[in-house]
Amino acid sequence: MLKASLTLVLILTTMLAQAAAPEPIFITSPDGAVRVSVSVTDQGKPSYSVAYKDTELLRPSSLGLQLADADLSKGLKLTSAGKSAPVTDSYTLTNDKRAACHYQANRREITFSGSQGRTLSVVFQVSNDGVAFRYVLGGKSKEKQRILGEKTTFKLPAAAKGWLHPHAVAQTGWSNTQPSYEEYYKMGIAAGTPSSLGQGWSFPALFQAAGHWVLLTEAGMDRSYCGTHLAHLSPDGEYSIAFAQEREGTTPTAPVAPESTLPWNTPWRVLVVGPTLGTIVESTLTTDLSAPTKIKDTAFIKPGKASWSWALLKDEATVYDVQKNFIDYAADMKWKYCLIDALWDKQIGYDKMTELATYARSKNVDLLVWYNSNGSWNKAPQTPINVLFEPASRKKEFARLQQMGIKGVKIDFFGGDGQSMMNYYQDLLEDAAQAKLLVNFHGTTIPRGWTRTYPHLMTMEAVRGFEFLTFDQANADQEPTHCAVLPFTRNAVGPMDFTPMCFSEIPGQKRVTTNGFELALSVLFQSGIQHYVEVPEGMKKQPSFVVDFVRNLPPSWDDVKFLDGFPGEYAVVARKANNKWYVAGINGTPTDRTITLDLSKLGATKGGTLITDGTTNRDFNTRRFTGTALTLPVKARGGFVLELN
Structure with a gap:
């Protein structure tokens, strides 16, 4: 009798443990090499881990969101795990690392329920070159919901090393132009090292982990989220997501942290993974996971090379005669473009710029011109200034450029990664497409797959470039x-x-x-448009074969x-x-x-x-x-x- 009772207790204990902590859910890549395991602890905390074949690349790492009115990171129950289904996509890119892109992955949606009837779904897509996941908040709402923070973490293996870009403190640097992703990488540092500027690490973040490589970034950025980065502290190699800083909006009251009506899909968290660096260099995951373009007329989108005076000759060279010489230089080198940088509106003027554009066309060269992005977020004085932020002014200016024969704009000195700033980027891109203008963002955030969604986005700086x-x-x-x-x-x-x-x-x-x-x-x-530093006099000194x-x-x-x-x-x-x-x-x-x-x-x-x-x-x-x-x-x-x- 006692033995039977003990057996019954053991069975009930096992059943309760299984109910509290279900078996892990697996999603694998089409070739079977990349595997994600999703689990829930008996405290209701969801987590995931990533392996490449038999090598663990991420130890169990946290999942979840902190909403303004609900904590969807603990006390959750697994309510459904959809079947794994194949995802395929083929598309072309005009100005990225590969023209014809093909994406294959296995997709699985896992749903958790929390208190007050709130649910959280996590969609995983696992491809041969990596892992992507995003959160889905279902339902419908007229009022905007707010996310106060992500509980997403990436826990690297012990002894992992990182090649990491320090994220700058907002409103610091020259004329308050940070963060602009223009720091030097810390190379080969131990995972878990606190960030050198106290604000965390920017995406993309590269790690060498257990003899393999992992690149962390994000993709699929729409208007409903802010840009994110890795937080300052990462104890035991566990990195967490940090939102944009308070002063990274377009105005003091504009949204910085994410807010949106329901339903709501967050951007993809992306891990490019593989045994060699070739996977990192060759992967197109950021565009694979981003929205296809809605731009129907793409005939104006033409990648190319450009002459550019500013790097070596600076502001003093933005004058008519010098720029005419650089147009001739571009023509001689068979380059498509000449970029005329800051102060052209003051030192050349609109009428003479129209004249230069006409001259350039006669040489089979097109002009690109510089603009200051800023509204109130920085103090950079270079002109043209205060003409792009307000929608009516921007559309009028873009229409004027189109009439002048200008083919593209370089827009500089952005104010960070807040949600309102992400919207401003996309406002600029959409209005530029209407005016058939190519776009180059400087003093900017990183690409997050936008070259697929907005193929006229030719390039972005987000690097400590040659000018430094x-x-x-x-x-x-x-x-x-x-x-x-x-x-x-x-x-x-x-x-x-x-x-x-x-x-x-x-x-x-x-x-x-x-x-x-x-x-x-x-x-x-x-780069979709490659702006060369070398000036005409320097090029003339090089051997003909160069x-x-x-x-x-x-x-x-x-x-x-x-x-x-x-x-x-x-x-x-x-x-x-x-x-x-x-x-x-x-x-x-x-x-x-x-x-x-x-x-x-x-x-x-x-x-x-x-x-x-x-x-x-x-x-x-x-x-x-x-x-x-x-x-x-x-x-x-x-x-x-x-x-x-």
Whole structure:
């Protein structure tokens, strides 16, 4: 009798434990390599973990939202777990790392119920190159709901290392223009290290975890959310989501934290994962997970190269005669565009700009012009100013530019990642599309898949670009290692307006990179419009084979392949256009390096043309090569390019 009673108690205890903590729910990638496990603790706290084959890449990490009127991160019950279903998508991109994109994933929606009848669904999509999930708040409401915080975390394995970008404090920096994603990456630091600026770490965040690679970012940003980043503290390598700071709205009273009516889908939390860095460099997950474009007339969207005076010549060069010379320069180099930067409205004027646009068209060149974005969020004085924030003024200005024959705008000095600022970005993009204007955002947030939704968004800065090299020697000294981390971080999530390639000396600074390094950046970095730093006088001094290489570079790329590299040390990337591969490599270290390339990864090749550094750091060599195996000595802070047959 006693034995039977003990058996009954054991059975009841087991049943209660199973009821309190259901069996994990699994979602796997189509190839079976990536696996997500979702569980609920007996306290009702949902969590997930991520593995690649047998390797754990994320330890159990938290899920949930803190609403203004409900905590949907604990006390939850699993109410349903839909069946895993395949998701497929094919689309084209005009100005990103790959033209023809194909997405395959397995999708599963898991729903939890909380107090007061509130429910929270989490949709997971697991592809061969990563994991994405988003929260769904169902129902309908006329009044806006508010999310006070996400409980989402990413708990890296012990001994993981990070290549992380410090997130800046809002309203700091020059003329209160931070955060603008223009810091140097902290490289190879221990996971869990507090952020150096006290505000957390920006997306994208790269980690080396258990011999594999993980890139964290977000995608699918619409008007209902703010941009987020990783919080300042991450004990035991567990990183949490931080919202935009209080002063990152378009006005003091404009929304910063997320608010929306129901139903409500949050942006995707994205983890690009794989055993090699090739997965990170080649993945298109951020655009795979973003909304297709609604722009029907895309004939005006033309990627290309641009001449640009400001980097080396600064504000004083924004005058009629100099810009006419840069138009001639673009025409000679067969580049599509010439960018005329700040103060054009004062130092050239609208009438003379119309004249320049007409002259440029006669040379088969189109003009891009600069604008200050700001309403009240910063103190940057450069003009044109205070014409884009108000809708009526913006639409009038864009219509005027279209009538003048201007083809695009560079808009600078944004105010952060608040929800209202995310809406302002999209207001600008939608109105620019109506006026058939291309867009370049500077002093800006990161791309979050917008190049798919808004294909006329040609590029975004969100990087400590070349202009900083002209400000002081410390920045010039850091160019090599900084450039060697960017293909694995910032440029891995979308077009990046670093503004590369300078063969000339920098006024007042000593450039520490070789000319081969600078030439390699023309291919290594991807941007829908690539604005080159080099000026006409400097280009004339280069050998004809270098000039011809730059002149004949394609305006956009069809595909990308990672060949070799390590973040902050060196990088070798191949890009394809018109059935031809171009390979670029840089050595970011202060010591010479030998790189061996297996070009068979790029398919059949008969060899090609190689351009390397010459006997000094300011000249070049070129030669033909055959075969698919190539061993190259690369100078300290040097580089090379290959053009394959």
